[in-house]
Amino acid sequence: MSIIVLHKGNASRRGHLEKAAEHAKRNGDRLLLVMKDPTWEKEFADALASVDTSDVEATVAAVRALAAAETEPVRAVVAFVGHAVPAAAAVAADLGLRCVSEQAARTVRDKYAMREAFTSGKVPQPVYGLARTLEEAATQAARIGFPLVLKPLIDNDTGYLRRVDSMAELTEYFPVVQRGAWSGIAHNPLYAWMAETYDSAILLEEYLSGAEVSVESIVVDGRAHVVAIHDKPVPMEGPYFVDVHYATPSRLPAEVQERIVELTAASHRAVGIDTGAVHTEFRIPSDGTPRILETAARLGGGPVYQSVLLSTGVDMVAAVLDVASGRTPDLHPQPTPTPAGFYLFFAEKAGRISAISGVEEASRNPCVHELSLYRKVGESVDVPPHVWQSHGHVVFTADSDNGFVETFDKLVNSIRIEIQ
Numbered sequence: 273m274s275i276i277v278l279h280k281g282n283a284s285r286r287g288h289l290e291k292a293a294e295h296a297k298r299n300g301d302r303l304l305l306v307m308k309d310p311t312w313e314k315e316f317a318d319a320l321a322s323v324d325t326s327d328v329e330a331t332v333a334a335v336r337a338l339a340a341a342e343t344e345p346v347r348a349v350v351a352f353v354g355h356a357v358p359a360a361a362a363v364a365a366d367l368g369l370r371c372v373s374e375q376a377a378r379t380v381r382d383k384y385a386m387r388e389a390f391t392s393g394k395v396p397q398p399v400y401g402l403a404r405t406l407e408e409a410a411t412q413a414a415r416i417g418f419p420l421v422l423k424p425l426i427d428n429d430t431g432y433l434r435r436v437d438s439m440a441e442l443t444e445y446f447p448v449v450q451r452g453a454w455s456g457i458a459h460n461p462l463y464a465w466m467a468e469t470y471d472s473a474i475l476l477e478e479y480l481s482g483a484e485v486s487v488e489s490i491v492v493d494g495r496a497h498v499v500a501i502h503d504k505p506v507p508m509e510g511p512y513f514v515d516v517h518y519a520t521p522s523r524l525p526a527e528v529q530e531r532i533v534e535l536t537a538a539s540h541r542a543v544g545i546d547t548g549a550v551h552t553e554f555r556i557p558s559d560g561t562p563r564i565l566e567t568a569a570r571l572g573g574g575p576v577y578q579s580v581l582l583s584t585g586v587d588m589v590a591a592v593l594d595v596a597s598g599r600t601p602d603l604h605p606q607p608t609p610t611p612a613g614f615y616l617f618f619a620e621k622a623g624r625i626s627a628i629s630g631v632e633e634a635s636r637n638p639c640v641h642e643l644s645l646y647r648k649v650g651e652s653v654d655v656p657p658h659v660w661q662s663h664g665h666v667v668f669t670a671d672s673d674n675g676f677v678e679t680f681d682k683l684v685n686s687i688r689i690e691i692q
Contacts, residue, residue, distance in 0.1 A: 279307040348596035376544035393542025398478035424453030435510030496537040512656035519613035583612035616662035630686035
């Protein structure tokens with residue numbers, strides 16, 4: 273049979289495509305790649321269609337043509353990036369394949385609709401509200417209280433996510449975040465509908481202090497199977513919120529982890545996700561009650577996949593392809609998880625990369641399993657809120673939790689991106 277992967281250029285997803293090609297070949301399947309202007313991605317595909325997956329109608333038409341040219345029937349469609357999920361849902365509906373519904377695909381990409389769904393599903397979350405003007409923002413701030421977070425409504429298409437601690441900061445940064453949240457994203461498949469619906473509004477949310485975790489799960493026939501929980505050991509306190517370090521298995525108390533698993537399943541039901549991979553994030557305030565930040569109908573970004581595989585032995589790419597194809601995925605973890613995780617590189621300031629050091633030394637470390645740089649010397653880089661993706665990552669393991677912390681410290685101190 274043939275499996276269609278809807279994609280968008282993303283250097284951190286190379287491992288996803290490589291594993292998808294391996295899995296397809298092992299099962300005698302053909303892997304069909306649909307994305308705009310593929311480059312290195314071509315080596316992993318048996319057939320290609322170049323189309324911008326932001327354009328849902330054009331993507332559906334391109335997939336119809338691709339499927340018609342195939343000698344093998346198309347039996348599955350998947351997306352490894354959130355941007356392509358609405359198109360995947362539309363393609364699945366058109367071809368009668370397994371995937372999240374078009375409504376669920378829209379809900380998880382619309383931050384306000386997601387919050388409303390969590391409210392209906394009684395999933396604990398931050399206090400929130402919409403604001404189109406500074407006056408409305410001040411009213412919401414009086415209800416929510418400071419500190420609070422200013423957040424774009426369209427999922428992860430901008431880096432404009434900012435904590436503000438006072439009315440003075442709200443006055444200064446509300447127009448900045450509002451402008452950044454709605455600028456340069458007309459390519460988003462939901463942009464036209466959301467711009468008309470929300471009229472340039474952004475979200476204001478209660479700021480939650482405490483630990484943050486990422487939960488990776490696979491939903492099979494409506495049942496959620498949590499595969500791994502990653503802690504984020506580096507505090508994320510703002511003013512901008514950038515993921516830097518993930519570590520699994522979680523060190524949270526067992527009862528807190530059990531509650532996270534329960535609420536993860538509840539969040540899936542609330543937004544209507546009944547199949548496929550799901551990436552969910554929580555904060556755990558001082559009272560110990562997990563409160564959900566968001567969920568997404570996709571695998572975790574960047575090197576999350578590799579980290580889960582090294583720690584648990586569960587191949588989530590294979591699981592996604594199996595679920596989409598109607599096969600039973602192997603979700604049985606190894607008896608004892610291996611401490612695993614990753615570190616994401618960001619530049620300390622905007623400019624041009626003049627040197628990258630420590631890479632060879634880090635590569636020789638036996639604990640390092642994957643080291644990938646997305647930028648080269650001479651290229652220009654930026655910092656939040658003008659950038660949402662890191663400039664590289666390193667995935668590593670250890671024999672113990674203490675050894676894992678020691679390895680992280682060594683990598684942080686050895687890998688440097690110098691900026692002019």
